Amino acid sequence: MKELAGRLAALDPDAGAALRVIAYFDRLLEHRAGLEALVRAAAVLSGSPARLVDTERGVRMRVRPDGRRADDDGPVDPAWPRAPLTPGADVAVRTAGGALFLEHPGPPDGVHAMVLERATAAVRAVLERTRGRAPADDPALVEVLLDASAPLPVRLRAAARLGLDAERPVRAVASSDGGARIETAAAPAPAERTRTARTGIGPAVDLADLPRSWAAARIALRLTAEGTARDPGPRTVYADDLGALTLLADAVGPGTPAVPDVAAVERAVTEVPWAAATLYAVAVSPSLRAAAAELTVHHSTLQERLTHAEHLLGWDVRAPAGRLRLQLALAVRKLRQSTPTDAPAGTQVTETAG
Template sequence: MKDLAVRLAALDADAGAALRVIAYFDGLTENKAGLQAIVRGAAVLAGCPARLDDVSRRVHVRVDPAGNAAPDPTPPNRSWMRTELVADGSATLCLERTGEPGPVEAMILERAAGAARAVLDRTRGRAPSTDPALVELIVDPSAPSDVRRQAAVTLKLGESTRYRAVARPTGPLLLDADAGAGSAVVALGRAGIGPAVAPAELPVSYAAARVALRFAADGTAEDPGPAVVRYEELGGLALLAEMPDSADVPDLRALEHAIAAGPWVLSTLHAFADAASLRGAATALRLHHSTFQDRIAQAEHLLGWPVRDPHGRLRLQLALAIRRLRRHPAS
């Protein structure tokens, strides 16, 4: 195999590299390597950090390109190269590199994912097969209570166990209370998470999760912010979701006017609103402190109000929240 890879590399570099990837992961599978070794191979071969996140099994592995374990509880960027390990998207393998995978990255993702699935099935059992139709039924407040109760029995939901309903653009999901509260949500993508409730109260949790989903950002330059939002963390902000989309909000108009002045305005204002200090916001954007201060001064001029005092900062935070709600209307 090595000789064939060398000969192929002389003709086609990508083909030779892909063959080496196949041989590498086939070797790991034959030797029954663990998840750490598989993710390490993906990171080293790709030359960037790699991570595996499995919500249902509560497995989270991240390795840097030097092959060292580098845990990170923050959600993965949705623009990273990735492949799903299970159909519902609750388990993913990512290469922390943006853009479409090239031939070699695609092969790394494919072979590493296949090896990882084999390990997960062998050592931790298969993730429970959840019927999406039953999940939709159990969170539907219009469904008869006895029908929802039967769905809970079919899904093997314990009456004494608490669960969180999750709202996603692709449909509802259920997590146990511990998974919904911790780092197990990193593979959900854009999602809103409802409060922990008994199975009979899941429609209430899902209604709250749908509100939280509206506050969840796409994670793009046009919509920066957290991709996963818990309803319980919104507090009084949740009331903003009750505002009609047709309501005229002068501060929102001012914000959109400022954003139109340049692509740096939104990232600057979001970083400032999200950070504890000017210096912290500058660090988040990898800017010098004085450069960031100049940007804030320009943004204030565009907005028409100061944001460096508590009242002005609150106005900015509310305007940003309303902007996100308008980008993600209730469905």
């Protein structure tokens, strides 16, 4: 390249200079030079101060022609030659965002244009390598981040590519449609948003511990319900609220034989249409009156229903021990109806300020 540049310089000084510019920036990239080295090269080769501004990534630097860095937040002259950091983008004349500038008036000549073009291309490559973000719904990267078998350095690189802050706690969210979501702990609770799918929410953890949050989220998802009369219960369940039920989830699945109490609940739900909602309300409400209010029935109506339900079940659900027995039977029934999911089918990353 050096020999070719010399020959071209003898024939066409501008062509030889342009080729030397190309070779110089290629060498910088080959040696994995940083942003400041690239901006310095642009300033020295052009003989003009060079300014890099990327507001999205928070990068601002300025280097003088003598190679010294001298950051300046002053206004950008609309007459300065510039090149956008996004290929094909048009940088507005009066904005300093997302561009590399050469601080001299007028359009660039041949060599200056080549310096600006090659320096900008090199800056783009370094920004992508060091500060780039993958699409927030990149399923491959999210799958790596949730995979406990993936080496920690690999998972942390995936997190960086997804733009997740290593200093902020995150949590995994599993959806009934097979999707996965990674949220910062400061994000609004999923129950507060409009969702079409049922969701299980894992505990807030450090990035390195996301596989544990994902495993807990999948357990929580198995205990969600449609929230209907036939399938009463919450559509969103937090793993933090499950306590010892997580141990039960490890032991119970679709292949687990139905114990007598679960079979009794199934029989009651099949025989009377109000049984599912009534038994659930009694199991989770602090009192029978609260359960009646939840069901919007009179207290005496609930008492009559429970008498019938207890006959079908074979035990007293109004006694403390019987209520616990009912709670366990409902939980086991729900876990037998659900299938643990090992990998997300679709993914999304949500990061909010705060």
